[in-house]
Amino acid sequence: MKYYGYAGKILRINLSKRKISIKDLEKDLMIKFLGGRGFNSKRLFDELPPKIDPLSPENKLIFSTGPLVGTMFPTASRFNVSAKSPQTNILGDSNAGGHFSAEMKYAGYDQIIIEGKSKEPIYLYINDDEIKILDAKHLWGKDVYECDRIIKKDLGDKSIQTVIIGPAAENGVKFAGIFANLMRAAARTGMGTVMASKNLKAIAIKGSKSIEVANPKKFEKIIEEIEEEIYNHPQYWPRRKMGTTRILLPVNAMGFLPTRHFTSTVFEYAENVSGEKLAEEYNIKVRGCFACILPCSRFYIIKEGKYAGLYGEGPEYEPLSSFTARVGNGDLQVALKAIDMVNKLGLDAITTAECISWAMECYEKGWLKKNDVDGLDLTWGNEEAILKLIEKISKREGFGDILADGVKRASEKLGIGKEIAMHVKGLEIIQADPRGAKGYGLGYVVASRGADHLRAEPFMELSDDPKKGEKLFGIPEATIRLEYKGKGKLVSYCEDWCAIVDSLEVCKNVAENMEILPFDKAAEVIEAATGLKLNGKDVRKIGERIINIERAFLIREGIRKEHDTLPKRFLEEPIPSGISKGSIFELEIMLNEYYEERKWNKKTGIPYKEKLKELDLENVIEQFEKIGIEIE
Amino acid sequence: MKKIFIDAFKCSGCRYCELVCSFFHEGKFNPKLSRIRIFKEDEYGIDNPILCSLCSYCSCINICPTNAFYKNDKGFMEINIEKCIKCYKCIESCFFGAVFLHLEKNIPIVCNLCNGDPKCVKKCPTGAIIFTEPNNFTQIKNYEYSRIVYQDFLNKHGMKIKSE
Numbered sequence: 001m002k003y004y005g006y007a008g009k010i011l012r013i014n015l016s017k018r019k020i021s022i023k024d025l026e027k028d029l030m031i032k033f034l035g036g037r038g039f040n041s042k043r044l045f046d047e048l049p050p051k052i053d054p055l056s057p058e059n060k061l062i063f064s065t066g067p068l069v070g071t072m073f074p075t076a077s078r079f080n081v082s083a084k085s086p087q088t089n090i091l092g093d094s095n096a097g098g099h100f101s102a103e104m105k106y107a108g109y110d111q112i113i114i115e116g117k118s119k120e121p122i123y124l125y126i127n128d129d130e131i132k133i134l135d136a137k138h139l140w141g142k143d144v145y146e147c148d149r150i151i152k153k154d155l156g157d158k159s160i161q162t163v164i165i166g167p168a169a170e171n172g173v174k175f176a177g178i179f180a181n182l183m184r185a186a187a188r189t190g191m192g193t194v195m196a197s198k199n200l201k202a203i204a205i206k207g208s209k210s211i212e213v214a215n216p217k218k219f220e221k222i223i224e225e226i227e228e229e230i231y232n233h234p235q236y237w238p239r240r241k242m243g244t245t246r247i248l249l250p251v252n253a254m255g256f257l258p259t260r261h262f263t264s265t266v267f268e269y270a271e272n273v274s275g276e277k278l279a280e281e282y283n284i285k286v287r288g289c290f291a292c293i294l295p296c297s298r299f300y301i302i303k304e305g306k307y308a309g310l311y312g313e314g315p316e317y318e319p320l321s322s323f324t325a326r327v328g329n330g331d332l333q334v335a336l337k338a339i340d341m342v343n344k345l346g347l348d349a350i351t352t353a354e355c356i357s358w359a360m361e362c363y364e365k366g367w368l369k370k371n372d373v374d375g376l377d378l379t380w381g382n383e384e385a386i387l388k389l390i391e392k393i394s395k396r397e398g399f400g401d402i403l404a405d406g407v408k409r410a411s412e413k414l415g416i417g418k419e420i421a422m423h424v425k426g427l428e429i430i431q432a433d434p435r436g437a438k439g440y441g442l443g444y445v446v447a448s449r450g451a452d453h454l455r456a457e458p459f460m461e462l463s464d465d466p467k468k469g470e471k472l473f474g475i476p477e478a479t480i481r482l483e484y485k486g487k488g489k490l491v492s493y494c495e496d497w498c499a500i501v502d503s504l505e506v507c508k509n510v511a512e513n514m515e516i517l518p519f520d521k522a523a524e525v526i527e528a529a530t531g532l533k534l535n536g537k538d539v540r541k542i543g544e545r546i547i548n549i550e551r552a553f554l555i556r557e558g559i560r561k562e563h564d565t566l567p568k569r570f571l572e573e574p575i576p577s578g579i580s581k582g583s584i585f586e587l588e589i590m591l592n593e594y595y596e597e598r599k600w601n602k603k604t605g606i607p608y609k610e611k612l613k614e615l616d617l618e619n620v621i622e623q624f625e626k627i628g629i630e631i632e
Numbered sequence: 633m634k635k636i637f638i639d640a641f642k643c644s645g646c647r648y649c650e651l652v653c654s655f656f657h658e659g660k661f662n663p664k665l666s667r668i669r670i671f672k673e674d675e676y677g678i679d680n681p682i683l684c685s686l687c688s689y690c691s692c693i694n695i696c697p698t699n700a701f702y703k704n705d706k707g708f709m710e711i712n713i714e715k716c717i718k719c720y721k722c723i724e725s726c727f728f729g730a731v732f733l734h735l736e737k738n739i740p741i742v743c744n745l746c747n748g749d750p751k752c753v754k755k756c757p758t759g760a761i762i763f764t765e766p767n768n769f770t771q772i773k774n775y776e777y778s779r780i781v782y783q784d785f786l787n788k789h790g791m792k793i794k795s796e
Contacts, residue, residue: 288757
């Protein structure tokens with residue numbers, strides 16, 4: 001069978017047996033799960049037995065790319081990497097851009113499945129059909145940058161694309177990431193930790209094959225339309241100038257910028273650490289992911305001061321705002337240094353900053369004393385403490401060893417600050433206070449990988465435009481950020497949408513936030529690229545199917561309604577100051593509306609049989625019945 | 633005559649040019665079939681597009697033992713593939729490494745300016761690839777450079793140059 005859009009092959013590598021197999025992409029998988037995240041979630045549900053140890057050889061680490069990657073579709077450059085998460089013990093999944101995904105496609109693979117565990121440290125070199133398992137003893141312990149340099153030297157080719165783990169992953173930090181193009185982090189949910197548990201330091205990839213599309217004329221036409229839409233979008237220039245950091249000041253102005261570990265939502269030094277400041281004083285050029293016509297990454301250099309000579313790419317809003325407002329640091333250069341460390345050591349910036357800021361709040365409250373934290377002074381914003389803790393976490397040294405398990409486990413181990421450990425299902429909350437953006441908040445509650453904005457990303461609620469909510473959901477409040485009404489509809493709509501975006505592996509900023517690729521348009525593109533005949537409704541159904549198979553994975557691991565919640569502060573304490581003052585998160589009412597919309601049982605949070613049948617997920621019903629999960 | 637000029641510091645390294653090039657010339661997407669290639673080093677933010685500079689002394693034309701390389705009546709570079717003996721002296725001799733190898737057919741490929749209407753120039757999102765007369769390119773560069781030179785001076789006097 002000839003594939004259009006897709007590369008057409010699945011590569012499976014068993015590191016225990018050193019066995020490599022290449023099979024055709026299953027047509028059924030393609031039609032029902034589209035690509036990327038959809039492929040990964042389905043594969044994990046089918047192939048992982050429930051309740052396995054995420055760090056055992058039984059776990060599988062899966063990389064997937066999407067049907068548009070490698071073509072000229074603007075921003076189709078991303079990949080998903082998934083496994084059972086050692087950080088949360090549920091579905092682990094992370095997504096990054098750069099150039100790795102396209103190279104993987106050109107090498108001929110839609111999905112790469114890593115199984116088992118190597119005895120010795122190794123790395124993989126994939127050059128089209130030639131796959132080598134190479135010794136990585138000399139790479140072990142090296143940071144992401146160094147490792148990349150050595151691999152390219154060893155293989156004698158600078159054009160190779162890599163994904164690499166840092167020392168943090170090797171040391172067993174539970175929230176270590178996987179890094180592409182040095183700074184493109186697939187860092188959430190500890191996928192790097194899983195990679196390290198398999199003794200796999202890196203994957204280097206090089207491809208020379210071509211991607212053909214089913215209907216080149218139509219595809220070209222759609223691309224021209226999309227290009228025009230992107231170039232004429234009001235967000236084009238702000239994004240190009242500042243990337244996601246452009247929202248730091250607006251989020252602060254709207255009063256939901258998590259400051260000093262969510263004790264406040266307005267940061268007095270926001271101007272000093274803003275995207276504007278970064279763009280004006282530090283950025284020297286733009287950089288972009290593969291096939292992106294809205295290059296939003298920026299290369300910065302610090303020219304003077306203590307950190308003069310530091311340079312790199314980015315940062316994005318999350319790490320920037322995490323290492324400034326969240327930890328109470330008003331010095332942009334310190335944040336840049338912290339982010340550079342996090343990248344090189346291979347950590348998840350959001351979780352690292354949550355761990356540090358959590359410890360700082362405990363310190364302020366007197367629950368942690370100086371001698372509990374290796375003599376560090378954990379006053380808000382203390383530069384030395386922030387940078388030392390990053391290092392200690394990555395080495396699992398002293399107090400860092402406790403934090404290296406994530407904030408949930410750290411609070412349980414120390415028996416303090418459980419109610420202020422800002423996580424859902426073990427994954428740390430991002431840099432947006434759920435009380436100030438309730439759609440986002442509901443997104444954290446129900447997201448299939450724990451507290452996370454990228455599963456739903458209901459960006460449209462920040463528009464505060466009632467007409468939008470009225471038009472899409474018949475509820476004007478749905479797109480007003482401080483209202484609770486209509487959020488169930490908003491979040492399930494956006495979740496389905498994000499599932500499609502993640503499966504096509506295009507950029508969420510452009511496809512979803514900027515609303516360039518709604519379901520109907522996605523159907524058109526998919527048809528032109530792959531030849532699969534779909535309409536907008538079919539596409540949304542695929543999105544819904546992905547959400548439900550992920551939910552099924554969680555249900556199988558024991559997640560129920562009681563886990564769909566937020567830390568107490570957001571449910572009981574109103575926002576203390578700023579423009580969103582007084583707002584609180586109305587969990588029960590929003591969650592019920594969401595369950596209703598999803599056709600999930602309101603008492604248990606388990607999808608109803610009828611829904612699963614409608615989505616052709618009969619195998620989920622069978623599995624549930626086999627292992628004794630009651631399903632109505 | 634008009635040529636393609638590169639303003640490398642503007643390049644974002646997105647490789648959209650490589651994609652449109654391979655799609656236009658080969659009907660499929662593959663940067664390794666492209667006549668323009670970007671050479672990148674992420675650590676330093678290097679993104680440098682390389683393609684044929686249409687030199688007046690073309691080492692590829694001069695070295696080709698079978699005269700497969702020539703400039704057509706419009707002055708664009710062409711390769712008569714039937715004559716090519718795959719000695720790759722063209723690849724070896726090009727000063728800029730702008731003659732590439734077609735990985736499927738094992739023949740040399742080189743930019744022919746899409747016969748006078750270069751697609752990469754049209755599609756480049758950052759304006760890093762410019763199709764113009766040499767003198768015009770000098771002007772573009774020099775006006776930009778002059779703004780940079782004046783920026784600090786004007787700032788001191790409370791003036792700000794508006795970006796274009």
